[in-house]
Amino acid sequence: MPKKDVPINTLERFLPDNTYAPVLAYLNQYKVHLTVTRDRKSILGDYRHRTRQDTHRISVNGTLNKYAFLVTLLHELAHLLTFEQFSNRVMAHGKEWKAIYGQLLHQFLEHKVFPDDIASELQQTLRNPAASSCAEEGLLRVLRRYDQRPAEVKLVEELADGTLFRTTDGRIFRKGPRLRKRFKCEEVGTGKQYLFSPVYEVVSVA
Template sequence: MAKKEAPIHKLQDYLPPNTFEPVLQYLHQYKVHLTVAQERKSILGDYRHRTRDKNHRISVNGNLNPYAFLITLIHEIAHLLQYEQYGNSVASHGKEWKSIFGQLLAQFIQNGTFPDDIKQALLRTLHNPAASSCADEILLRTLKNYDDTPSHLKMVEEVLHNALFKTHDGRIFQKGEKMRKRFKCVEVKTGRLYLFSPVYEVEELTGHGPLLTPGP
């Protein structure tokens, strides 16, 4: 996984205005080694607790918009603070982490860091935040309003029914019906069924393929 090593003041380039100093206090106080990673599809950020030989380590994807970057960084700092208080004796996204994460978010909300739409999305779940912003579709959809998204990409929910779309790894799917919270889609090459989040970004392909059904 490629990472960028840069002077700490460069962190300002990834954060919303007036948030660098509050964040820097936590990084300095707990001697955090922070890295900015290239885009990772499975995770937005990562935390590794301190050991005898290494300090606390946090990585955050550098392709995130400033608000998503800050929320992800706060998410990982909450893991750090949980470790400092409880070690490995509690669940990683249990009530202790949720309480700490909520308190940290509240500080930035009170300081007027977030636009009103993001603020409202955060306030919905402030006392019971999801384990990942990717798991909170309302928050993720709101944060995407601030992305510099390439024009050829769409969210799965925007793709026409039965239309074909391509994922970032080049696989082609046909969009099917929505089942509760996710869309049922068939991979064209294998006939296998997959469930996609409505806000997953894909490239819609021109035209419709033949109606596919899942393989055995």
């Protein structure tokens, strides 16, 4: 199964120190059904608002380090709080959501639960939060410093031009030049060109 319910008394192991109580307060207050998923490359978390038949539902990738897990959970909680206040009358990542997400981040930054480098990057995020934490490359770089990645796993930007690398689906690519914000890479088997985020995780092929 790609998702699993998390017994609420084990949630603490996914979170940084001194954050379990305030997170639990939000989950209990809004009766959130929280699930932890296996790794998803395209999204880190997901939110589904309550209906007449169901409660609020949030999912977060369980493979994230504790700081990335918290940031992603706060991102999704901001969607919940925005729905509670505005229902579906506002844009998903409009000014209302940005303001609420900023308030949540500020609450946790105030209690100094993040290392200095993450806290500094989150201060930048407060100015204009992105629609997806996957889209904030600076924040992703800093958060990934705290990952326990195998040595062979690299970010695309860490590879030299011309290096062969493998993606999670087993396809092989050759790294090419940077075009603005992304790298143009060629799939070896087909010759097709693809654009990769600089912070996309791959495995270098010797």
